[in-house]
Amino acid sequence: MDLIQLEMFTTVAETGSIHAAAQKVHRVPSNLTTRIKQLEADLGVDLFIRENQRLKLAPAGHSFLHYSKRILELVDEARMVVSGNEPQGMLALGSLESTAAVRIPGVLATFNQRYPKIQLSLSTGPSGDQIDGVLEGRLSAAFVDGPVLHPALDGLAVYEEEMVIVAPVDHAPIAHAQQVNGANIYAFRANCSYRRHFESWFHHDQAIPGKIHEMESYHGMLACVIAGAGLALMPRSMLESMPGSHQASAWPLPPDWRYLKTWLIWRRGAKTRQLEAFIGLLE
Structure with missing residues (x-):
């Protein structure tokens, strides 16, 4: 096993095609085919399932890809360290939409100015998607609702969010879930931690939300609430950043439910120089 084999394997895994991978690594397809077969023979397992001239990662290939990426990242980091560059x-960062919109724009701008040689990418989505991205190696780190108790992850708390129920502007005060039993709510997909928090608050108070409408953005949620179609839960910082927030009312959750911490998480043992530089700005 050598670094060239790992680079070839990783590229084929990401493209799903020997020909596409060959173009990316500037090799002939037959060379990639031979080197990958040698790698499989060395490991004693099939890394790919071959179907109709396409390659799909086998279960062993999925596991090996995680380690292959880590090895290549560590080699790149070692080169940078010894060269003094x-x-x-x-x-590659992931983030909750609210964190990306309100908390980190200034940090990202400072990071880009201070480290112009780092190519920073940002994707947003629910906590569940971000955690999967970090575990699978697609993301270097991600901002999620925490704490995250997973043996393969490390992290630190970086922000505290006050969670508020967003209701139509003339809605009566909301202190208990029983007061809005059966109300329709607007939320992200089921793997959103904020949605689970909202549903748990209902169930803890022996109440049940009405229909849950899945939305793709906080702006869509707010528009539906302003129209009187139901309720939403979001960080106060996110609500106050949006045009039209004055057309809705905001009621904080009870003390035991009111605050949630946002964590930055990364794979255990995979803190690169790039990530350390980013964490330095957060601290």
């Missing part, structure tokens, strides 16, 4: 390369 400033951090460079890729940093």
